[in-house]
Amino acid sequence: MAKKVLKFGGTSVGTIERIQHVANIIRQEKDKGHQIIAIVSAMAGKTNELINLSKKLSEDFNKRELDVLLSSGEQITCALLAGALLKLNIKAKSWLNWQIPILTEGEHANARIINIHVNKIDEFLKYGVAIIPGFQGVSKNGDITTIGRGGSDATAVAFAKLFNADSCEIFTDVDGVYSSDPNNIPVAKKIEKISYEEMLELSSLGAKVMQSSAVQTAMMYDIPLEVRSTFTNRKGTRIFNRQNIDYSKSVTGVAYSKDDAKITLIGVEDKPGVAANIFEPLNKAQINVDMVIQNISSDEKLTDVTFTIKREDLPKTKDILEGNKDVNYKKITHNEKVSKVSIVGAGMVSTPGITYKMFRGLADSKINILAISTSEIKLSVIIKEEDTLKAVKKMHSIFDLD
Amino acid sequence: MAKKVLKFGGTSVGTIERIQHVANIIRQEKDKGHQIIAIVSAMAGKTNELINLSKKLSEDFNKRELDVLLSSGEQITCALLAGALLKLNIKAKSWLNWQIPILTEGEHANARIINIHVNKIDEFLKYGVAIIPGFQGVSKNGDITTIGRGGSDATAVAFAKLFNADSCEIFTDVDGVYSSDPNNIPVAKKIEKISYEEMLELSSLGAKVMQSSAVQTAMMYDIPLEVRSTFTNRKGTRIFNRQNIDYSKSVTGVAYSKDDAKITLIGVEDKPGVAANIFEPLNKAQINVDMVIQNISSDEKLTDVTFTIKREDLPKTKDILEGNKDVNYKKITHNEKVSKVSIVGAGMVSTPGITYKMFRGLADSKINILAISTSEIKLSVIIKEEDTLKAVKKMHSIFDLD
Numbered sequence: 001m002a003k004k005v006l007k008f009g010g011t012s013v014g015t016i017e018r019i020q021h022v023a024n025i026i027r028q029e030k031d032k033g034h035q036i037i038a039i040v041s042a043m044a045g046k047t048n049e050l051i052n053l054s055k056k057l058s059e060d061f062n063k064r065e066l067d068v069l070l071s072s073g074e075q076i077t078c079a080l081l082a083g084a085l086l087k088l089n090i091k092a093k094s095w096l097n098w099q100i101p102i103l104t105e106g107e108h109a110n111a112r113i114i115n116i117h118v119n120k121i122d123e124f125l126k127y128g129v130a131i132i133p134g135f136q137g138v139s140k141n142g143d144i145t146t147i148g149r150g151g152s153d154a155t156a157v158a159f160a161k162l163f164n165a166d167s168c169e170i171f172t173d174v175d176g177v178y179s180s181d182p183n184n185i186p187v188a189k190k191i192e193k194i195s196y197e198e199m200l201e202l203s204s205l206g207a208k209v210m211q212s213s214a215v216q217t218a219m220m221y222d223i224p225l226e227v228r229s230t231f232t233n234r235k236g237t238r239i240f241n242r243q244n245i246d247y248s249k250s251v252t253g254v255a256y257s258k259d260d261a262k263i264t265l266i267g268v269e270d271k272p273g274v275a276a277n278i279f280e281p282l283n284k285a286q287i288n289v290d291m292v293i294q295n296i297s298s299d300e301k302l303t304d305v306t307f308t309i310k311r312e313d314l315p316k317t318k319d320i321l322e323g324n325k326d327v328n329y330k331k332i333t334h335n336e337k338v339s340k341v342s343i344v345g346a347g348m349v350s351t352p353g354i355t356y357k358m359f360r361g362l363a364d365s366k367i368n369i370l371a372i373s374t375s376e377i378k379l380s381v382i383i384k385e386e387d388t389l390k391a392v393k394k395m396h397s398i399f400d401l402d
Numbered sequence: 403m404a405k406k407v408l409k410f411g412g413t414s415v416g417t418i419e420r421i422q423h424v425a426n427i428i429r430q431e432k433d434k435g436h437q438i439i440a441i442v443s444a445m446a447g448k449t450n451e452l453i454n455l456s457k458k459l460s461e462d463f464n465k466r467e468l469d470v471l472l473s474s475g476e477q478i479t480c481a482l483l484a485g486a487l488l489k490l491n492i493k494a495k496s497w498l499n500w501q502i503p504i505l506t507e508g509e510h511a512n513a514r515i516i517n518i519h520v521n522k523i524d525e526f527l528k529y530g531v532a533i534i535p536g537f538q539g540v541s542k543n544g545d546i547t548t549i550g551r552g553g554s555d556a557t558a559v560a561f562a563k564l565f566n567a568d569s570c571e572i573f574t575d576v577d578g579v580y581s582s583d584p585n586n587i588p589v590a591k592k593i594e595k596i597s598y599e600e601m602l603e604l605s606s607l608g609a610k611v612m613q614s615s616a617v618q619t620a621m622m623y624d625i626p627l628e629v630r631s632t633f634t635n636r637k638g639t640r641i642f643n644r645q646n647i648d649y650s651k652s653v654t655g656v657a658y659s660k661d662d663a664k665i666t667l668i669g670v671e672d673k674p675g676v677a678a679n680i681f682e683p684l685n686k687a688q689i690n691v692d693m694v695i696q697n698i699s700s701d702e703k704l705t706d707v708t709f710t711i712k713r714e715d716l717p718k719t720k721d722i723l724e725g726n727k728d729v730n731y732k733k734i735t736h737n738e739k740v741s742k743v744s745i746v747g748a749g750m751v752s753t754p755g756i757t758y759k760m761f762r763g764l765a766d767s768k769i770n771i772l773a774i775s776t777s778e779i780k781l782s783v784i785i786k787e788e789d790t791l792k793a794v795k796k797m798h799s800i801f802d803l804d
Contacts, residue, residue, distance in 0.1 A: 016455060016458040016459060019459070020459065050478070053418060053478075053482060054481075054482065054485060056418040057418060057421065057422065057482060057485050057486045057489060058485060058486075058488075058489040061485045061489075062484065062485050062488045062489075064495075065481040065482075065484045065485045065488070065496055066481070066485070068477060068480065068481040068484075068496050068498070069477075069478060069481035069482065069485075071477075072474040072477045072478050072481075075470060075471075075473075075474050075477075076452070076455075076471060076474050078470065079456075079467040079468070079470035079471035079474075080455060080456065080459060080467075080471065082464065082467045082470075083456060083459050083460060083463045083464050083467045083468070083471075084459050084460075086460075086464045086467070087459060087460040087463075087464075093466075094467055094470050096470070096546070098500055098501075099500075099544055142501055144498075
C-alpha cells in the first residue's frame with residue numbers, strides 16, 4: 001500500500017466523459033489498495049472563460065476578487081469528480097481550500113503555499129479518496145488566493161511533500177517529456193528518466209509539460225515525480241534526483257525558443273554596477289530578459305553586452321535603453337528574428353567534446369552562431385530564427401536522440 | 403442614512419452588462435449615504451447548467467457534492483459584482499458563506515439559515531458594499547450547504563433580520579406583484595401594497611415573484627419587503643404587515659393554477675384517522691395534494707372526500723388509492739382537466755357578500771363550480787380547465803381590479 005498524489009490537468013478533466021475516465025483511473029489505484037489524494041485543475045477552457053468575463057468588466061480587475069472568481073473553476077471539478085467516484089461506489093469527498101485549509105502567503109494571483117493541515121485528510125484517506133482543488137489556498141486573513149497559472153502542479157508537489165506521499169503523478173495530455181518538441185521534430189523520443197535540473201532547463205524552453213516552480217520544489221525536497229498521459233496506459237517520464245540516474249547519453253534533449261530578439265550594446269563603459277544600471281529599468285518595465293552575455297570589447301576599458309528578449313518587447317526595450325542616462329555606450333545593434341537552441345543533459349559535464357560537437361554540427365549545416373551561453377547542464381546558442389528546426393534536427397541526430 | 407439589503411435575482415445579473423447595471427443601482431444607493439448589503443443569485447442559466455453537468459454523471463448525484471458544485475454559481479456573481487463596483491471606485495468586497503459565516507442546519511440542498519455572524523460585515527459596511535452569495539451557507543461540520551431553489555430570497559430576508567436592516571428590496575425581472583398574471587390577463591394591474599398573507603396566497607398560485615418561505619420568514623419577523631424591477635425605475639410592490647394596510651378594495655388579486663386534476667372518494671367510512679389513512683401514502687410517494695374538501699355524504703355514516711393534485715400525478719394517485727387497504731369507500735371519480743381560481747384579499751374578511759359575488763359572477767359566465775374551499779383571505783373554486791381565463795377575467799372585472 002502506498003500513499004499517492006495524482007494530479008489531473010485541465011484537459012484531463014475537460015469534459016464529463018473525461019472526468020468519468022479519471023474516476024476510473026483512480027478506482028484502479030484504489031483497488032490496488034493505495035491511499036489517493038487527487039489534485040484537480042479547472043476544466044479546460046474554464047479559467048480563460050472566467051478571465052474573459054472579468055476583462056469585460058475591467059482590464060484591471062481587482063486581484064482579490066479575481067481569485068474568488070477563478071477558484072470556482074477547480075471547485076466545480078472537485079465536486080464533479082467526487083460525484084463520479086461516489087457513483088462508482090468509491091468513498092470520496094471534495095475538500096475546498098478553506099476546509100483543509102491550504103495556507104498561503106504572498107499577493108493575490110501569485111501566492112505561495114506555506115502550509116497544509118494534514119490531520120483531517122490523513123484520517124479520511126483510510127476510508128476514501130480526497131479530492132483537492134489545485135491552484136488555490138487561503139491567506140492568513142481568510143481571503144481566497146491563487147498561486148499562478150499552472151499552479152495545480154505546485155499544489156500536487158506541496159501535498160506530496162506534506163503528506164509524505166510515496167509518489168506524485170502528473171496526469172496530462174502528453175505521455176511524458178520528449179527529447180524535443182514532437183510536434184515539430186517527428187523523431188523526438190520520450191525520455192524515460194530525467195533529472196529535475198534537466199527538466200527545468202527543458203521546460204523553461206517551451207516543453208510546457210509541468211510548471212517549473214513545481215519542479216523546483218520537488219527538487220528541493222527530493223520528491224520523485226512522474227509525468228504521464230491520462231489517455232493512454234503507457235509509462236510516462238520519471239523525474240528525480242540526478243544522483244539516481246545512470247547516464248548512458250550525454251545529452252538528454254534539445255529545446256528551442258522562438259519569437260526572440262537579440263540586442264547588443266557595443267562599447268559599454270566597464271565599471272561596477274553597469275549591468276544593474278542596464279537591467280533594472282527593463283525589469284521595472286516587466287521586460288523578461290533571457291540570455292545575457294558579456295564580452296570584452298576591442299577597447300580594453302569597454303565591454304559589449306548582448307541579451308535576448310521576447311520579440312514583442314523589442315521596441316520598448318530599445319526606447320528604455322536609449323533613454324537610460326545611467327549607461328554610456330557607443331552603439332546599439334539588434335537582431336529582430338533569432339531563436340535559442342539548447343542541448344540539455346546532466347551527463348554533459350562528464351563528457352568531453354560536447355561543446356565542440358555542437359558547434360561542428362551547426363557549422364556542417366551552415367548555421368551561423370550569433371551568441372553562445374553555457375551552464376553546467378545546458379549549452380545554448382542564438383541563431384537566426386529561420387535556421388531553428390534545421391539546427392534542432394541536426395542536434396537530435398548527432399547526439400543520438402532519434 | 404439607512405441600512406439596506408438589496409437582492410438581485412439570476413436574470414438581474416444574467417450578463418456582464420446587467421452586472422454593470424446592478425453596480426450602478428448600488429452606486430446610486432451608496433451615493434445617498436445608505437449602507438448596502440447586496441445578495442446575489444447565480445447568473446441566469448448557471449445553476450441549471452451545473453445541475454445538467456451533475457446529471458450527466460449521475461441522476462442521483464451525491465447531495466453534499468451537488469451543494470459544493472452549485473454554490474460556485476453565486477460565488478462567481480459575487481466576485482464579478484465586487485469587481486464591477488471597484489471599477490466604479492466604490493469600495494466593495496465579496497464575502498463567501500464560510501467567510502462570514504452563514505450557519506445552516508438541516509440536510510444538503512434543503513438547509514435552513516440559523517445564524518449569520520454580523521460583526522465583521524457590520525464593521526465593513528461603514529466603508530463599503532458587502533456582496534453576499536445567496537442560496538447557501540455552511541453547516542456545523544464545515545460543509546457547504548444550499549437552501550433550496552429560490553433560496554436567495556431567504557438569504558436576503560435572513561440578512562435583513564439579523565442586520566436589523568431598514569429595508570429589504572428584491573430586485574427581479576418583473577416590476578412587482580400583479581392583481582393577476584399580466585401575461586394572460588392584460589388588464590392585470592400592479593399592486594402597490596400587499597400583506598404577507600396575501601402575497602403568500604398569490605405566490606402559491608403561480609405568481610412566482612418571490613420564494614414563499616422567504617415571505618413567511620419576513621412575516622414572522624415583520625420585515626417589510628419591496629419587490630421591484632432591476633430594469634426600470636418604477637416603484638415596485640411593498641409587502642408588509644396586514645395591520646399597516648388600509649384596504650380600499652376587498653379583493654387584492656386573482657390567482658389561478660392550471661394542470662390540476664381532481665379526485666373524489668365517494669362514500670368513505672366516516673371515522674377518526676381516515677383522512678390520515680388516505681393522505682399518508684400519497685405524501686410518502688411525494689404526491690403534492692393541494693385543496694382538500696370533505697362533505698357529508700347522502701348516507702350519514704359516510705363522507706365524500708375531494709382533493710386536487712397535479713395532473714401528471716393522477717395515474718400514480720389512483721393506483722395508490724386503489725391499493726390502499728386501510729380505507730373503505732364506495733367509488734372513486736376523477737376529473738382530469740381542472741383548474742383552481744382564487745380571489746385573494748386581506749380585506750375580504752370584513753366585506754360581506756364577497757362569496758356570493760364570486761359565485762354570481764361565475765354563474766353569469768356559465769361556469770360550473772366543481773368544488774369550493776375558503777380561508778380567511780382566500781376563496782378558491784375548482785372549475786373546468788377550459789373556463790380558467792374566462793373566470794379570471796370575470797373576477798378581475800367584478801372586483802374592480804382592471
